Amino acid sequence: MFLWGTATAAYQIEGAAEEDGRGLSIWDTFAREPGRTRDGHTGDVACDHYHRWREDVALMSGLGLNAYRFSISWPRVQPLGDGAVNARGLDFYDRLVDALLAAGIQPVPTLFHWDLPQALQDRGGWMNREIAPIFAEYARVVAERLADRVPLWITLNEPFVHMAFGHALGMHAPGQALLTGALPVAHHQLLAHGLAVGALRASGARQVALTNNCTPVWPASAEEPDVRAADAYDVLHNRLFNDPVLIGKYPDLSAYTGDLGFVHDGDLEIISAPLDALGINYYNPTRIAAPADDGLPFSDAGITGHPVTAFGWPVVPDGLRELLTGLKARYGDALPPIHITENGCSQEDVLTERGTVEDAGRIAYLEGHIGALRQAMDEGVDVRGYFVWSLLDNFEWAEGYHQRFGLVHVDFATQRRTPKASYAWLRSFLADQNTDT
Numbered sequence: 436m437f438l439w440g441t442a443t444a445a446y447q448i449e450g451a452a453e454e455d456g457r458g459l460s461i462w463d464t465f466a467r468e469p470g471r472t473r474d475g476h477t478g479d480v481a482c483d484h485y486h487r488w489r490e491d492v493a494l495m496s497g498l499g500l501n502a503y504r505f506s507i508s509w510p511r512v513q514p515l516g517d518g519a520v521n522a523r524g525l526d527f528y529d530r531l532v533d534a535l536l537a538a539g540i541q542p543v544p545t546l547f548h549w550d551l552p553q554a555l556q557d558r559g560g561w562m563n564r565e566i567a568p569i570f571a572e573y574a575r576v577v578a579e580r581l582a583d584r585v586p587l588w589i590t591l592n593e594p595f596v597h598m599a600f601g602h603a604l605g606m607h608a609p610g611q612a613l614l615t616g617a618l619p620v621a622h623h624q625l626l627a628h629g630l631a632v633g634a635l636r637a638s639g640a641r642q643v644a645l646t647n648n649c650t651p652v653w654p655a656s657a658e659e660p661d662v663r664a665a666d667a668y669d670v671l672h673n674r675l676f677n678d679p680v681l682i683g684k685y686p687d688l689s690a691y692t693g694d695l696g697f698v699h700d701g702d703l704e705i706i707s708a709p710l711d712a713l714g715i716n717y718y719n720p721t722r723i724a725a726p727a728d729d730g731l732p733f734s735d736a737g738i739t740g741h742p743v744t745a746f747g748w749p750v751v752p753d754g755l756r757e758l759l760t761g762l763k764a765r766y767g768d769a770l771p772p773i774h775i776t777e778n779g780c781s782q783e784d785v786l787t788e789r790g791t792v793e794d795a796g797r798i799a800y801l802e803g804h805i806g807a808l809r810q811a812m813d814e815g816v817d818v819r820g821y822f823v824w825s826l827l828d829n830f831e832w833a834e835g836y837h838q839r840f841g842l843v844h845v846d847f848a849t850q851r852r853t854p855k856a857s858y859a860w861l862r863s864f865l866a867d868q869n870t871d872t
């Protein structure tokens with residue numbers, strides 16, 4: 436069964452930041468610090484999904500989806516990151532899983548979508564290698580409770596973005612700007628992933644995956660310095676996270692560091708534990724030129740000549756086909772089946788007086804990308820699922836509530852949900868799928 440779903444993340448939708456024993460996460464700390472997010476927005480309330488989850492499951496059921504990717508808030512389950520387990524936190528996800536299954540929707544939990552328990556950050560966070568076995572223990576705690584009902588687990592969401600935005604550039608929590616000093620964060624996340632794969636399987640998990648966000652990298656020209664820079668960017672964004680997991684070795688990182696002392700003997704065997712699937716989040720390609728003088732071995736040349744989303748990201752549906760066929764070409768039989776675990780766009784959505792949101796741009800985006808996905812499948816790529824980012828307008832990290840990615844509009848003053856035109860489009864698209872097969 437091909438999985439058709441939507442995707443969300445705990446900190447972006449749940450709210451209830453201090454309820455039922457939830458501990459603090461690095462996103463609570465970061466967002467509450469003045470100047471970190473646009474207009475000082477936080478996820479304290481977000482979509483209030485923690486209280487409105489029944490309504491949100493009903494919205495998904497109305498769409499005719501058969502899967503839902505959500506993330507589990509680590510500090511709800513283990514308020515201090517390790518040690519004591521908060522039963523009320525686990526109960527929330529237990530109820531959610533049961534409600535999804537009752538609605539015919541397969542639950543696909545992600546264990547880490549960036550909301551690290553603050554108490555672990557205080558011990559060095561992802562810069563500290565000790566976090567890896569702690570994450571595996573958390574994975575075990577969650578799986579012991581849910582594995583009997585969950586068909587597919589995702590360990591981490593986008594370790595590249597968490598490293599780059601959170602630790603290299605300081606735009607996301609925990610707000611560290613270590614530049615290439617952030618590379619151990621990549622390795623410790625991958626090690627945590629590998630140990631968690633073992634813990635999940637030992638606790639009865641059926642299928643396990645990792646979600647990487649990948650981008651096709653286009654050299655700005657055919658000149659050698661641009662081509663070399665594009666290769667260096669591909670190494671950092673894509674291969675740093677795919678190679679060790681799929682083929683058990685790191686790409687050449689000499690453009691970034693000469694010191695791989697954080698990689699210990701035996702780590703790569705753990706990291707390359709076989710997976711049942713690879714999650715891919717796709718938003719857009721990246722165009723790269725020769726270095727500027729900021730110390731990095733590349734510069735972002737920007738993409739012109741394509742429509743852009745409200746975020747300014749270029750809309751290039753064929754980039755998804757290019758990405759998937761490129762992964763197949765690079766990894767061959769080492770590439771497991773793929774799930775597109777996120778794809779979607781922000782738009783300048785307006786709720787009209789008639790109570791409608793005419794998001795034609797989002798419909799075109801989804802239609803184009805699903806078409807590109809089908810082409811990749813026709814070209815031999817094994818894709819098993821597609822999840823729209825996102826079900827609801829939600830807390831878009833550093834952008835706060837300014838970027839709307841939902842199929843469903845949320846009025847954050849009243850928490851009123853209004854399905855957009857794209858919701859109706861996807862519903863009829865999915866209904867057609869069911870009659871086709």
Ligand code: GBH
Pocket residue numbers: 444447592593596648716718719720721747748749777824831832840
């Ligand atoms: C995902 O990250 C996250 O998993 C999710 O939580 C988030 O809400 C969602 O996407 C939407 O942002 O400047 O034109 O080169 C996406 C990671 C990193 C993808 C930045 C697009 C820049 C586009 N994104 N990237 S561009």
